[in-house]
Amino acid sequence: MTAKILDGNALAKSLRQELRQRVNERINKNLRVPGLAVILVGNDPASEIYVKGKRRDCEEIGYHSNFQHLSSNISQQDLEAHIATLNGDPRIDGILVQSPLPEHIDEGRIIDVIDPGKDVDGFHPFNVGRLVVRRPTIRSCTPKGIMSLLEFTGVNLRGLDATVIGASNHVGRPMGLELLLAGCTVTTAHKFTRDTASRVRSADLVVSAVGKPGLVPGDWIKPGAIVIDVGITRGEDGKLHGDVDFDAAVKRAAWITPVPGGVGPMTRVAMLQNTLAVAEGEFANTLP
Numbered sequence: 001m002t003a004k005i006l007d008g009n010a011l012a013k014s015l016r017q018e019l020r021q022r023v024n025e026r027i028n029k030n031l032r033v034p035g036l037a038v039i040l041v042g043n044d045p046a047s048e049i050y051v052k053g054k055r056r057d058c059e060e061i062g063y064h065s066n067f068q069h070l071s072s073n074i075s076q077q078d079l080e081a082h083i084a085t086l087n088g089d090p091r092i093d094g095i096l097v098q099s100p101l102p103e104h105i106d107e108g109r110i111i112d113v114i115d116p117g118k119d120v121d122g123f124h125p126f127n128v129g130r131l132v133v134r135r136p137t138i139r140s141c142t143p144k145g146i147m148s149l150l151e152f153t154g155v156n157l158r159g160l161d162a163t164v165i166g167a168s169n170h171v172g173r174p175m176g177l178e179l180l181l182a183g184c185t186v187t188t189a190h191k192f193t194r195d196t197a198s199r200v201r202s203a204d205l206v207v208s209a210v211g212k213p214g215l216v217p218g219d220w221i222k223p224g225a226i227v228i229d230v231g232i233t234r235g236e237d238g239k240l241h242g243d244v245d246f247d248a249a250v251k252r253a254a255w256i257t258p259v260p261g262g263v264g265p266m267t268r269v270a271m272l273q274n275t276l277a278v279a280e281g282e283f284a285n286t287l288p
């Protein structure tokens, strides 16, 4: 068996075109375009590249954008003040604070002070909590993008055994909740898990979100499984590598995401979808 490739670049492109069209419809109705604010603190080179990509996306689909590049020395209080201003800005629907933040900044507290109705990353405890109680509002971007990829496969997820490797706040945990909501039987493997191999070997669906190349050897993959690789690590060869041994896994899986060009572009488009949904008032009656 050779797996079908889940092409995130192609799917994200068609979803961006859809967004562009919906923005044009708003313009034709004299409604304002969606607005996204992105705050980058410091000079992390990878973050600078990600933020540049977000700016390009906003230009392509016609969003108003407000990009702020702040000094790595900014105080917690001043960063919170920037967020408070954006919370009150009626042109801004979405606020994204690029992580990682400098060591002296309390990232959890930064997420807490973002208006949950503008939290287009879907990281705020309010939005995560809504997913827990099966009444989702703004959904975390990487899991949301992955759910779009899974929908594209046409595979019925109900009853599948799913193993998520990694239990981070941004990916692993909300991913497990999304799959639970979709009817999967979910296992979350993490750094204390005793036998990750057996949890992966029995899985119909594997999502690996660790950032460790070679973590998932091809022979762990159950024949016919769906394999989603969130890991993205630059190797000494200068190339980007996922967690999964792609060349071996592609011979066993039914569907597999490449790295790069699988999950990454879907995360970006999910954030743009969230921003439009906020602008359209989709969550207006759900907020406290």
Ligand code: GUN
Pocket: 050, 096, 097, 098, 099, 100, 121, 141, 267
């Ligand atoms: N850093 C890497 N990916 C992301 C993301 O999706 N959102 C935020 N806020 N920071 C990130």
